[in-house]
Amino acid sequence: MDALVPPNVERMVPYKPGKPLEELKREYGIDHAVKLASNENPLGPSPLVVEAVRAAATQLHFYPDGSGFDLRHDLAQHHGVPMNEIVLGNGSNELIDQVCRTFPTPDDHAVFGTPSFVCYELGCLAENVPFTAVPLRENLAWDVDALLAAVTPRTKVLFVANPNNPTGAHMGRADLERLLRETPERVVVVLDEAYVEFADAPDFVSALELRHLRERLLVLRTFSKAYGIAGLRVGYGIGPAKLVDFLQRMRAPFNVSLLGLAGARAALKDPEHVARYVALNRRERARVGGALTELGLRVAPSQANFVLVEFARPGREIYEALLRHGVIVRAMPAPLENWLRITLGTEPQNDRLLAAVREVLR
Ligand SMILES: Cc1ncc(COP(=O)(O)O)c(C=O)c1O
Numbered sequence: 001m002d003a004l005v006p007p008n009v010e011r012m013v014p015y016k017p018g019k020p021l022e023e024l025k026r027e028y029g030i031d032h033a034v035k036l037a038s039n040e041n042p043l044g045p046s047p048l049v050v051e052a053v054r055a056a057a058t059q060l061h062f063y064p065d066g067s068g069f070d071l072r073h074d075l076a077q078h079h080g081v082p083m084n085e086i087v088l089g090n091g092s093n094e095l096i097d098q099v100c101r102t103f104p105t106p107d108d109h110a111v112f113g114t115p116s117f118v119c120y121e122l123g124c125l126a127e128n129v130p131f132t133a134v135p136l137r138e139n140l141a142w143d144v145d146a147l148l149a150a151v152t153p154r155t156k157v158l159f160v161a162n163p164n165n166p167t168g169a170h171m172g173r174a175d176l177e178r179l180l181r182e183t184p185e186r187v188v189v190v191l192d193e194a195y196v197e198f199a200d201a202p203d204f205v206s207a208l209e210l211r212h213l214r215e216r217l218l219v220l221r222t223f224s225k226a227y228g229i230a231g232l233r234v235g236y237g238i239g240p241a242k243l244v245d246f247l248q249r250m251r252a253p254f255n256v257s258l259l260g261l262a263g264a265r266a267a268l269k270d271p272e273h274v275a276r277y278v279a280l281n282r283r284e285r286a287r288v289g290g291a292l293t294e295l296g297l298r299v300a301p302s303q304a305n306f307v308l309v310e311f312a313r314p315g316r317e318i319y320e321a322l323l324r325h326g327v328i329v330r331a332m333p334a335p336l337e338n339w340l341r342i343t344l345g346t347e348p349q350n351d352r353l354l355a356a357v358r359e360v361l362r
Pocket residue numbers: 038039090091092093094117161164165192194221222223224230233234235
């Protein structure tokens with residue numbers, strides 16, 4: 001019999017999310033666990049979002065506005081760009097897939113870093129687009145020379161997460177400018193800025209400020225991290241109108257839900273909520289990073305809402321032991337087998353994490 005699926009689909013492995021709290025309860029009987037595994041906002045959504053979603057719930061018999069007009073309008077004002085330069089996604093993840101469906105063919109090629117966000121590879125595999133995954137430097141920093149060297153005459157898409165996940169490292173202004181200038185014109189460069197709100201390094205710059213450097217640039221943003229509405233699934237892309245128009249053609253009708261549209265608009269109206277979280281994250285990133293370093297662990301410098309930490313034993317073992325203490329973090333695949341990615345939580349949550357790590361290391 002013919003194979004059920006083509007070889008590229010055969011090679012795909014489902015995306016493995018952070019372990020849900022309910023699953024820990026089912027499997028280990030542990031109540032009151034803390035989840036520091038998916039880079040979610042530990043303060044929860046803004047009260048304005050909850051109110052807006054409640055109000056929108058009475059309209060659930062209607063389809064959402066398929067063009068997302070109001071949200072795109074608000075985002076256009078927020079960023080000072082025309083509405084036709086904004087495309088909405090069911091999370092920025094959907095836009096990553098959309099990019100892989102829209103621009104490259106299986107005769108083209110994509111470039112991205114490794115370790116980086118796994119969905120660039122999944123998107124390429126799904127569309128059967130050949131790719132080169134370019135290793136980061138030894139110290140987990142971006143290697144712009146290597147990224148540029150991996151670009152071939154067939155390369156059509158280049159993904160960079162800035163700051164990167166799972167390392168938390170950022171690409172500074174000089175490197176980013178060089179990448180945007182020197183990547184050949186035909187390539188669509190995708191700057192995935194899911195963690196942009198948390199970045200405060202003096203040389204950090206959003207690619208939104210560097211749009212003049214190249215035509216084919218798409219900047220991805222999300223409401224899932226700093227804005228605290230991961231459950232609503234809303235992300236967006238900003239790029240030249242021509243590029244955005246093609247993404248719009250490939251988009252499924254009504255890809256962002258009615259609750260998502262309402263919740264994201266409300267989230268934009270509460271910048272103080274985001275600012276509170278960003279300030280908390282900055283304090284806790286320094287405190288938790290310092291405490292883990294004092295325990296003799298290597299902590300990668302982070303510009304995001306998580307830290308990547310190296311242990312002397314396989315991370316999987318530490319991960320399992322932490323689970324038994326009711327703390328869910330994220331184990332990493334090779335070459336980060338000895339590392340764990342830990343989302344920064346509230347102070348009490350982080351205290352619980354630190355206490356659990358001390359116990360496990362004893
Ligand atoms: C770098 C990066 N990009 C994109 C996403 C996808 O986020 P969402 O689909 O919730 O917008 C994530 C989520 O973890 C991420 O880490």
